[in-house]
Amino acid sequence: MTPTPTPQAAKPQPQPAAGVTLNAALSSSARPPRPGALAAAKTFGWRGMLKIKHVPEQLIDATLTPVLFLVMFTYLFGGAITGSTGEYLQYILPGVLVQSVLFTSVYSGVALNTDMTKGVVDRFRSLPIWRAAPLVGAVIGDCVRFAIASTIVVLLGFALGFHADGGVAGVLAAMLLVIVFAFALSWVFTTLGLLLRSPSAVMNSGFMALFPLVFLSNTLIEPSTLPSALEAFVNVNPVSSLVTATRGLMGGDASAGDIGLVLAEAAILTAIFAPLTVRLYRAKS
Amino acid sequence: MTSTLAIEATGLVKSFGKTRAVDGVDLAVQRGAVYGVLGPNGAGKTTTIRMLATLLRPDAGSAQVLGHDVVSEAHAVRGLVSLTGQLASVDDDLTGRENLILLGRLLGYPSKQARARADELLAAFGLEEAAGRLVKNFSGGMRRRLDLAASIVVTPQLMFLDEPTTGLDPRSRNQVWDIVRALAGLGTTVLLCTQYLDEADQLADRIAVIDRGKVIAEGTPSSLKASVGGGALRVRLLDPLQRDEAARLLGRALDSEPHLEADPAALTVRIDDPARAADAVAALSGAGLGLAGFSLAQPSLDEVFLALTGHPAEDDDTQEEAA
Numbered sequence: 001m002t003p004t005p006t007p008q009a010a011k012p013q014p015q016p017a018a019g020v021t022l023n024a025a026l027s028s029s030a031r032p033p034r035p036g037a038l039a040a041a042k043t044f045g046w047r048g049m050l051k052i053k054h055v056p057e058q059l060i061d062a063t064l065t066p067v068l069f070l071v072m073f074t075y076l077f078g079g080a081i082t083g084s085t086g087e088y089l090q091y092i093l094p095g096v097l098v099q100s101v102l103f104t105s106v107y108s109g110v111a112l113n114t115d116m117t118k119g120v121v122d123r124f125r126s127l128p129i130w131r132a133a134p135l136v137g138a139v140i141g142d143c144v145r146f147a148i149a150s151t152i153v154v155l156l157g158f159a160l161g162f163h164a165d166g167g168v169a170g171v172l173a174a175m176l177l178v179i180v181f182a183f184a185l186s187w188v189f190t191t192l193g194l195l196l197r198s199p200s201a202v203m204n205s206g207f208m209a210l211f212p213l214v215f216l217s218n219t220l221i222e223p224s225t226l227p228s229a230l231e232a233f234v235n236v237n238p239v240s241s242l243v244t245a246t247r248g249l250m251g252g253d254a255s256a257g258d259i260g261l262v263l264a265e266a267a268i269l270t271a272i273f274a275p276l277t278v279r280l281y282r283a284k285s
Numbered sequence: 286m287t288s289t290l291a292i293e294a295t296g297l298v299k300s301f302g303k304t305r306a307v308d309g310v311d312l313a314v315q316r317g318a319v320y321g322v323l324g325p326n327g328a329g330k331t332t333t334i335r336m337l338a339t340l341l342r343p344d345a346g347s348a349q350v351l352g353h354d355v356v357s358e359a360h361a362v363r364g365l366v367s368l369t370g371q372l373a374s375v376d377d378d379l380t381g382r383e384n385l386i387l388l389g390r391l392l393g394y395p396s397k398q399a400r401a402r403a404d405e406l407l408a409a410f411g412l413e414e415a416a417g418r419l420v421k422n423f424s425g426g427m428r429r430r431l432d433l434a435a436s437i438v439v440t441p442q443l444m445f446l447d448e449p450t451t452g453l454d455p456r457s458r459n460q461v462w463d464i465v466r467a468l469a470g471l472g473t474t475v476l477l478c479t480q481y482l483d484e485a486d487q488l489a490d491r492i493a494v495i496d497r498g499k500v501i502a503e504g505t506p507s508s509l510k511a512s513v514g515g516g517a518l519r520v521r522l523l524d525p526l527q528r529d530e531a532a533r534l535l536g537r538a539l540d541s542e543p544h545l546e547a548d549p550a551a552l553t554v555r556i557d558d559p560a561r562a563a564d565a566v567a568a569l570s571g572a573g574l575g576l577a578g579f580s581l582a583q584p585s586l587d588e589v590f591l592a593l594t595g596h597p598a599e600d601d602d603t604q605e606e607a608a
């Protein structure tokens with residue numbers, strides 16, 4: 001309301017919000033039929049993949065460590081532990097694959113926790129869609145992440161001289177089994193993601209929980225070489241059963257029992273933690 | 286009865302621990318209206334909007350939005366409304382275009398139509414150039430426009446807007462206002478939360494003033510302003526020595542005691558009727574006093590609060606919202 005004309009008023013400005021196009025855009029949106037639950041989840045899966053594309057750092061972080069491990073263990077300790085680097089690579093590759101994908105699954109919880117602090121979740125929750133769609137979609141998207149992480153480890157293994165007696169089919173089946181298990185484990189971390197305060201708290205506690213499970217397993221060492229108390233833990237550790245089955249599939253001598261055990265563990269984890277995540281998410285305000 | 290109301294809330298209550306964020310709010314919003322909810326930080330605006338948008342369950346009271354109960358028929362409400370939250374409700378890690386496509390898909394458009402709709406909205410909101418950029422690199426104004434675009438991927442019957450211009454520069458603010466007006470022009474009901482009386486005055490048909498979780502006044506912007514007074518005329522003279530003379534003339538023309546500012550050439554007078562301000566300024570020129578400038582200021586939220594409650598608007602929480 002100052003009588004002095006403002007300098008900007010003189011020069012023409014781009015008027016993005018101006019009349020015609022805006023009104024056209026506003027009135028040209030007939031409501032399409034609502035998407036089904038699965039279509040909505042799939043769309044959130046797509047969102048997850050876009051995030052891998054735009055923020056690849058997380059995937060790189062989580063895969064870099066096992067890759068370093070693989071190289072380091074093979075060349076530094078391989079000779080000392082089994083007498084030959086090639087033989088040790090043969091032993092640890094399936095374990096490193098498991099380790100790498102399981103660590104990646106912690107990020108499901110980190111991502112959900114990050115999302116919850118942002119305004120975008122309010123928008124998702126105000127949409128007429130299946131309420132669990134963002135969660136289910138995100139975890140499906142994460143499976144793509146797991147697939148990428150496992151591919152990297154397997155390719156590196158081959159480059160270092162790994163040979164799979166189970167053939168291509170065996171390797172693919174092993175990767176698939178690891179992904180299924182990581183999918184189930186993701187629900188544990190999404191639960192954690194909704195219970196803890198900050199993304200870094202989720203990451204720290206997730207890794208803290210995984211470290212003993214991953215290292216006190218048959219990933220890197222033969223359990224029989226361990227003191228008996230440790231050996232007992234290693235033998236009941238679900239990560240050990242996953243590594244055993246993975247090793248079996250890659251080596252072409254998997255037992256149905258090992259695979260069945262892993263699938264049962266995955267089913268139990270999912271049955272407990274997926275509904276728990278959904279419930280916590282819905283209660284969150 | 287309910288059918289003419291877009292929002293009908295009675296006795297809404299929501300507490301967080303010991304804080305009664307919303308403490309018995311009643312609202313009645315006509316269909317097609319722009320309704321302003323005006324209040325300072327921590328008044329309970331966001332909490333009210335979140336209850337109406339089905340994101341938060343009221344502890345007590347009830348609300349109908351477009352004829353549907355926000356608790357028992359939440360899904361039906363979600364199908365008719367859209368929300369632009371206080372923290373921009375867009376995904377930082379996606380591009381502007383991807384954000385709109387995502388929303389289009391979630392609302393049921395097939396892929397190709399979702400893309401077409403996204404492009405149409407990007408053009409209408411002046412975001413074509415930024416379309417491929419990640420939203421975290423957007424300016425505050427672009428972000429808000431994208432947020433609004435995301436809210437109208439499908440034209441809602443009712444739109445919740447939570448402080449859409451806080452932190453924006455005047456030009457971006459005007460763009461947002463234009464969008465709200467266009468939306469209202471096409472019949473969408475808008476519930477607008479704001480801290481600015483000016484904004485509510487510009488956009489709203491009716492305003493509810495809320496303070497500490499309660500509605501303390503309700504009415505049209507003009508009735509509200511009338512209860513507060515018309516604002517103030519600020520005059521700045523070319524010659525500070527003429528200020529006393531100016532004060533005398535303005536005081537007589539406006540029947541009000543002028544306030545001498547720290548700036549030795551400036552003074553302010555409260556006015557009831559803006560039309561008389563013109564006469565007062567003319568009186569100064571007529572008396573041969575040279576003016577460096579003058580302006581008419583709206584009563585601020587502070588003045589509204591002072592007039593309505595007898596205490597100034599207090600910040601319950603001192604934290605600043607990120608722009």
Ligand SMILES: Nc1ncnc2c1ncn2[C@@H]1O[C@H](COP(=O)(O)OP(=O)(O)OP(=O)(O)O)[C@@H](O)[C@H]1O
Nearest residue numbers: 301304306325326327328329330331332333601602
């Ligand atoms: N999730 C929450 N947990 C605890 N307290 C909350 C929560 N949300 C809001 N509050 C409190 O409730 C009160 C009202 O908050 P609300 O966000 O509704 O205010 P507002 O009017 O939107 O304020 P602003 O202008 O700052 O956005 C404040 O005291 C706030 O601290």
Ligand SMILES: [Mg+2]
Nearest residue numbers: 330331332371
């Ligand atoms: Mg708020």
